[in-house]
Amino acid sequence: MIRLTIDGQSVEVPPGTTILKAAQKLGIDIPTLCYMDGLPCQTSCLVCLVKVRERNGRERFVPSCGTPVAPDMEVESETADVAAMRRTSLELLLSDHVGDCLAPCQFACPVHMNIPDMLRHIQSRQFDEAIVTIKEDIALPAVLGRVCPKPCEKGCRRGSADGAVAVCDLKRIVADWDLAREDFYVPTCEAASGRRVAVVGAGPTGLSAAYYLRRRGHAVTLFDRQVQPGGRLRDPNSSGNPAILPPEVLNREITAVLAVGIEFRGGARLEPPNVRGGVAVDSLRGEFDAVLVCIGEQNQRTWEALGLPSGPRGVAVERGTFRTVIPGVFAAGNAIRGRGLVVRGCADGKEAAFAIDRFLKEGEAKPWPEPFSVRIGKLAAEELDELHSLSLDAPREELRASVDSCDLDTAEVNAASVQAGRCLHCDCRALPGCRLRRYAERYGADPNRYKGERAVLRLQYKESHVLYEPGKCIVCGLCVAVTEAARLPLGLTFVGRGFDVRVGVPFQRSLEEALGKLAEQCVAVCPTGALSFRDGKTPASLPILRSG
Ligand code: SF4
Ligand code: SF4
Ligand code: SF4
Structure with a gap:
């Protein structure tokens, strides 16, 4: 047997064993791309590099999948310089990589909805699956389907050919279909965390934040000065034009949001400390583990009177984490930006919920992580044709019974399916299982570091x-x-x-x-x-x- 150490742990293995196998015996996870048990070793990707020091003191980096152990070898697999070498190997592989992990429309959407996935479900008429995809990223799809200026469609690849896919209308059709059902979709929530959050302001930001915080298992109380939730979505001078956003649609969608288990307390205005009849930041801090303020645009004097730090456009927060200098107090939406789009408010609510969830579970607020993606950018006409040829004759899946019971007539379902079928599916089919992407994310690889002409x-x-x-x-x-x-x-x-x-x-x-x-x-x-x-x-x- 040969004895060696890996990351300071001693291990004994038979002669001829590779470093990779010895590490696996210790439960150390070394990444590999070109290695597979039972197949000849390729040693081509160099993602499994480790640093070894041999008996004679010589140090070098070697591929662990193809290097046999030696007596008294000292192996490092978790150090910063090993990580840097693996990162370089990944960046070299990515330097010549032609693909988009995520579709361009998904980056253009402020809430980063998985648009191609939604479109695939609509194309195959699986509206019940489509609403699950939509509500993963959007708490208020029927609202946004009416008031959003559609930045996703401006990012759509098909826009430069024969017009963008009608992403926003399709989302609205599915959301309306869902809300028309007696049992509309209510996502499940994580197990109760035992933590309580006060969200003050029940406009688009507050509703979105409350929805995502509740889904992460926190008990959420949503306060608003009005007796009904909705905020600026009920204001005809703001985003609440009833001709565009009918009150019955708004009410039904808010009912669906609250159905995840959010407690709503109306008629509760945020007031300065010692003013009777409302709620104050300080008293909420005493009662809740975190407080999120999203009461829209206010002037500097109002923020100061409420005891909140103010900046040039509203409450002063740390970028990305939405936290103020007051421990446990956060602010988002128009409260920090002045006037902004409803979709930006929804995105803020979701991102603030993520930061607060980290704060409650890990003790530190963390920004929403930008997903890793290789991006190929603009495509030439013949490359678009290449994607196009695949999309048009993509096999249609069988009709699902769920749509038979919906209120939409068949013509509308068919039209939605045909429109969704225009999608070029710019995202990568391998996304869930791609090991190259997983390791690139793990080691913080920059896909553009060694990029040349693609x-x-x-x-x-x-x-x-x-x-x-x-x-x-x-x-x-x-x-x-x-x-x-x-x-x-x-x-x-x-x-x-x-x-x-x-x-x-x-x-x-x-x-x-x-x-x-x-x-x-x-x-x-x-x-x-x-x-x-x-x-x-x-x-x-x-x-x-x-x-x-
Ligand atoms: S097709 Fe896949 S498995 Fe085959 S050589 Fe290329 S990357 Fe490796
Ligand atoms: S998921 Fe993997 S294969 Fe697909 S584009 Fe991204 S890195 Fe390439
Ligand atoms: S063609 Fe489809 S996947 Fe590509 S950008 Fe447009 S909507 Fe997104």
Whole structure:
């Protein structure tokens, strides 16, 4: 047996064992992309680098998947310089990566709704799934479907071709369909945290914040000076034009928000300390674990009278965390921005809820994390055509019974489905299971650090049910090794030279013929979205082979 230490822990393993395996014995998680148990070692991605010091004192970085242990070896796998080397390996892989993890419309939407996912559900008429996707990111979709100026559509890729997908109208149609049901969708909440939050102001920011705080398991009391919640959404001089936002729609949507278990106390105005009949920040601090103020735009004197720190546009808060200098007191929406869009207020409410949730659970308010995404930017016309060709003939899933019982007539459902079918699905099919993205996020890799001129976006083998995207292939060799190990008559091979090496099928045959029954395994072993199912089925739902 050979004894060595990894991150200061001693371990004994048989000779010939790799550092990766020895680390796994200690429960140390070393990332790998091109390694898979049972397949020949590729040592090409260099994401599994560790630092070793040998008996003679020599130090070097080595790929742990292909380096055997040696007596008295000291291995570092969790130090800052190892993390920096892994980050560089990931950034080099990403330097030549052609794909968007998240669609451009999702970045353009202030609340970052998963728009392509919603559109896929609408296209296949799964409105009950679509509303779940929508309400993951938007507490007030029927309201925003009427008053939002649609920044997502300005970011839509199809806008430069034949007009943006009608994202906002489709969201409204689904939200209205949901609210028309007796049992509208009410999301489940996390287990009770035992913490209590006061949200003052029941406009779009307060309603959104209360909704997300409640979903995180906190007990929420929502205060407002009016007897009915809604704030500026009821003000005809602000966002509450009844011709655009009918009161019955607003009332029903607010009922759906409160249904997650929010206590509403109307007629409770935020007042300076010692003024009777209202609520004061200080007394709320005594009663609740956190207080969020979102009572809209006020002048500086009002904020000062209420005992809140003021800045040039409203309450002074730390950017990102929404916290004021008063411990446990936060502010968001027009209270910190002056006048702003309703959708910005909803986004603030959601982000402030995230910061307050961290504060309550970890003791420190944290900003909403910007999701990691490779972004390819503007596409050339032929690249749009490439996406387009896939979207138009995407297979339609079967009708779901849920829509049969809705109040929309079939023509409207069909029109919504056709409109949603215009989406080019710019997000990556591999998003949930992509190991390249997961590790890039873990090590804080910057996808643009070594970016040069990008390759052209191409989709290959579009006629088969498995797609190959050469721009996302890191040439790890796993899919080739799987087909070689199974001794398939055709299988996969590498084609091209140097930087242009890619995976291909011999003799110009189809991918379907090449992979045979191994298609699922090949998609599952692919550490990126280079191999994916054309219908969007993700490798996460497949039997995952054991990986390093
Ligand atoms: S393959 Fe991974 S890193 Fe590349 S676009 Fe898809 S999710 Fe992002
Ligand atoms: S085509 Fe679809 S996924 Fe792409 S930007 Fe437009 S709505 Fe988003
Ligand atoms: S397509 Fe094959 S070689 Fe390319 S990343 Fe996926 S598994 Fe690796």
